[in-house]
Amino acid sequence: MSFGLTALNDNNEVIISSELKNLHFIDKLTTPISSNSTTTGFGGIKIHIYRVNNCPTIPVPFIHMAVNEEAGVTAVRNIDSTTWDIEVLTNNHNPDVYVFADASAVSATNNHGLIVYNADGAEAFDSRARPLAVTNATNITPPSSPRSPFSPGGLDAKFCNSNGNSTHSSGWTPNTSNDTSLTLPAKPMFFYFSLGQAELEASYFANEEECDGASVKGNCVGFVRRYSWTSTYWAFYRATISYPNTSTLRSQWTTYAYDCHWQYSTNDGAFGIGTGGSSSAGGAWPYSNETINLSDKICIVGDASRYD
Amino acid sequence: MSFGFQIFDANGILRFDSTDVTWNQVTFYTVAANGSDSRDIPEISGKAVAVGEIMIDPPLTTRKAVAHNITVNGTTVSVSGGSEDVYIIVLVKG
Numbered sequence: 001m002s003f004g005l006t007a008l009n010d011n012n013e014v015i016i017s018s019e020l021k022n023l024h025f026i027d028k029l030t031t032p033i034s035s036n037s038t039t040t041g042f043g044g045i046k047i048h049i050y051r052v053n054n055c056p057t058i059p060v061p062f063i064h065m066a067v068n069e070e071a072g073v074t075a076v077r078n079i080d081s082t083t084w085d086i087e088v089l090t091n092n093h094n095p096d097v098y099v100f101a102d103a104s105a106v107s108a109t110n111n112h113g114l115i116v117y118n119a120d121g122a123e124a125f126d127s128r129a130r131p132l133a134v135t136n137a138t139n140i141t142p143p144s145s146p147r148s149p150f151s152p153g154g155l156d157a158k159f160c161n162s163n164g165n166s167t168h169s170s171g172w173t174p175n176t177s178n179d180t181s182l183t184l185p186a187k188p189m190f191f192y193f194s195l196g197q198a199e200l201e202a203s204y205f206a207n208e209e210e211c212d213g214a215s216v217k218g219n220c221v222g223f224v225r226r227y228s229w230t231s232t233y234w235a236f237y238r239a240t241i242s243y244p245n246t247s248t249l250r251s252q253w254t255t256y257a258y259d260c261h262w263q264y265s266t267n268d269g270a271f272g273i274g275t276g277g278s279s280s281a282g283g284a285w286p287y288s289n290e291t292i293n294l295s296d297k298i299c300i301v302g303d304a305s306r307y308d
Numbered sequence: 309m310s311f312g313f314q315i316f317d318a319n320g321i322l323r324f325d326s327t328d329v330t331w332n333q334v335t336f337y338t339v340a341a342n343g344s345d346s347r348d349i350p351e352i353s354g355k356a357v358a359v360g361e362i363m364i365d366p367p368l369t370t371r372k373a374v375a376h377n378i379t380v381n382g383t384t385v386s387v388s389g390g391s392e393d394v395y396i397i398v399l400v401k402g
Contacts, residue, residue, distance in 0.1 A: 015332075021334070060397065127317070135329070191360075
C-alpha cells in the first residue's frame with residue numbers, strides 16, 4: 001500500500017485496513033417494535049421486527065438467544081435513509097439483536113482512540129465504537145425437510161375445521177436438524193441470514209350422498225345430492241439456528257406460518273340426470289410443497305458479552 | 309502482550325487488539341428481483357470471502373421466494389437467478 005494503515009493479528013490476518021471497512025457495534029436491541037404470530041404450537045412461532053435508527057448504511061445483525069432457542073433473520077428493510085427494520089423469526093422467545101455497521105454509522109463524540117480513513121476520506125475504522133471481533137465461522141445447511149417422517153393424520157376434511165388445532169400442530173412440528181461441531185463462547189451471538197424455505201402440506205377428502213328415493217345396487221333412483229369436501233392443511237418454515245451447548249451449532253427449521261385451504265362442491269341429480277351444482281372455496285393457499293434455497297450459508301459467531 | 313497492538317477506550321477498557329479476529333465489510337449493494345449483477349472486487353483477492361444475501365421483503369407464503377445464486381470466481385462476485393430483491397453484503401477475512 002502507498003497510503004493508509006494495515007494492522008495484522010497474531011495469525012497474520014488483516015483486522016484493520018484503510019482498504020476495507022471494519023464493522024462496529026452500533027446498538028443492542030432488546031425490545032422489538034412489533035411481534036406477531038405468537039404460539040407455542042408448531043414448535044413455537046414468534047416473529048419480531050427490530051428497528052435500527054440513525055444508521056446510514058446497512059446494519060449487520062448478530063442474534064443472541066438462550067440455549068436451544070431457535071432464531072434467524074428473515075428480512076431487512078430500509079425504511080428511510082437512516083432507519084432499518086430487521087425481521088427475526090423465533091420459536092416463541094425474545095432474542096437480543098446486536099447491530100453492527102461500518103464506521104459511517106458511528107456516532108461517538110469523545111476524542112480518544114484511533115480512526116483510520118479510506119482513500120476517499122470515509123472512515124474505515126473507529127475505535128470509539130467497539131469493533132467487531134469474531135470467534136468462529138462456518139457454513140451450515142438445514143435438513144432437506146422440516147419433518148421426517150411426514151405422515152399426519154386425523155384432520156377434518158370439511159372447511160378446514162382442524163386448522164391450527166393440536167393434531168395439525170403436532171403433525172407439522174419440525175423435528176429434523178443438522179449439527180456442526182463448533183466452539184462457542186459462553187454468550188454467543190450469530191450472524192445468520194435465513195434463506196432456506198420449506199412448505200409441507202396434506203390434503204384430506206370426504207364425500208357424502210343424500211338420496212330421496214330408492215337405492216338399487218348402490219345407485220340412487222330418484223333425486224340425489226352429492227357433497228364433496230377437500231381441505232389442504234399446510235405449514236411454512238424458514239431455516240434457523242440454535243445451539244444445544246457451547247460446542248454445537250444446530251441448523252433446523254422453525255415454523256413461520258400455518259393455515260389451510262378448503263373446497264366444497266355439490267352435485268344434484270334426478271333419475272340419473274345431472275340437474276346442477278355449486279362450489280365454493282376459502283382459506284389461504286401455500287406456494288408449493290417443496291424445500292428451496294438449501295445451499296450452504298455462512299454463520300459467523302461472536303462473543304455477545306463483549307458488547308454488553 | 310510483548311508485541312502487536314492494543315486499542316483502549318476513553319475509560320481504559322481494552323476494545324481491540326492484535327489477538328482479535330474479524331470479518332471486514334468490503335461492500336454492499338442491491339440486486340433486483342429476477343435481475344443479475346457481476347462485479348470485480350479487487351479487495352477480496354487472497355482472502356476468505358463470505359457473501360451474505362438478505363431478502364428485502366418478507367417471504368410470502370403465496371409464492372416462491374427463490375434466493376439468488378452467488379458465485380465467487382477470483383475477484384468477481386456474480387449474483388443471479390433469484391425472484392426477490394436482495395441486499396448483497398461482501399465480507400472478507402485474512
